[in-house]
Amino acid sequence: MTPRLTAKGAATRQRIIEGAATVIRERGPGETTLDDIRGRTATSKSQLFHYFPGGREELLLAVASHEAARVLSDQQPYLGELTSWQAWERWREAVIDRYREQGPRCPLGVLTSELSRTTPGAQAVTRELLASWESDITAGIRSMQEQGEIPASLDASRAGAALLAGIQGGVSILMATGSLTHLKAALDMGIAQLRAEPSAPAVPCGA
Template sequence: MTTATAPRLTAKGAATRARIVAAAADLVLARGVGGTSLDDVRAGTLTSKSQLFHYFPGGKTELVMAIATYQFERVLQAQRPYLETLDTWADWDGWRDALLAHYGTQPHWGCPVGTLVGELTGTDPVAAAQVAGHLDSWCGYLRDGLRRMRDSGLLRRDADPDRLALAVFASVQGGLLLTQATRSIEPLSAALDAALTALHAAAPTPPRS
């Protein structure tokens, strides 16, 4: 949707737009979408009204969608290289550690993508659908890894990779929500450990490693 409404930009223009998105993302992280007006973004990014309209002709929805994509890409980046190579139990442990390291530095923020769901569902269905798509893409990496592990025999033939991926991803999102509520990384850590325990329970007996 973003590309459909965004203007063609010069390299300098694209850099300016990216700067606005990054700064606005911080505002939304701190105050929520509802607590961040376009006036706040203008003030926080030293941007004029006409500039903001130039870069985001679709208004707040377009800006929010750009923020969601920006945060989504950052969160994926923090999980690399494990995210694309969840082929062994050691990969899952590495992924777990990468998540804890990333969010451990900012436990009070929760997940900058997941927190958008609650805010946008009732107020901005277009942006909410985009965020749901990001979450599905994220979960898709877990799904793909678990399918490969079933194919390679690390999971039982009767394991359901799609359902297991949903469960692990729910543990990530719920762990982050509780991490934000408690300002401690412990809920995410406990949630990931239990999720990995559930995955191991879907391995053949005795488990291979």
């Protein structure tokens, strides 16, 4: 259990997480030791275990949560403001820029692979990330429906799930090949499909 922290303690814990994330991005979790993290963050052994009583596993899980939060924060404010087609295009660019900068090596992916051998917590981090991401995309689709830009008959939840699935497929191919082509295609085709949804036909007066 993580101890109840003061504001200063919470800031120190976050500093350790961010420092650990930097080391793990450089070396990978399998090659990163607690001594590496202590050296990078200027933290004593007792201090490290004060903030992470569960040791390395708890710290890696905290770093995984940090990396998951970065996936979403790197898409803001656009992901949370999908209220016009221009906003959707800005979000598309933010997603591509985010994964272009990350490259084929996914910090969250390697962390969850390392953790999944010993703890179910890593799966929970991934589930929460995908649920939050899908929720924001779906909220954007519903906003466009309210404006009459997308027909109300479209199942917003299924459309949001499909678009996220396409993005994740593109990210997986990026990790395997280093190419952004499929991610761009998934975003372009997904947004184009939303824009191309036929509106309900007008009902003639007196019909």
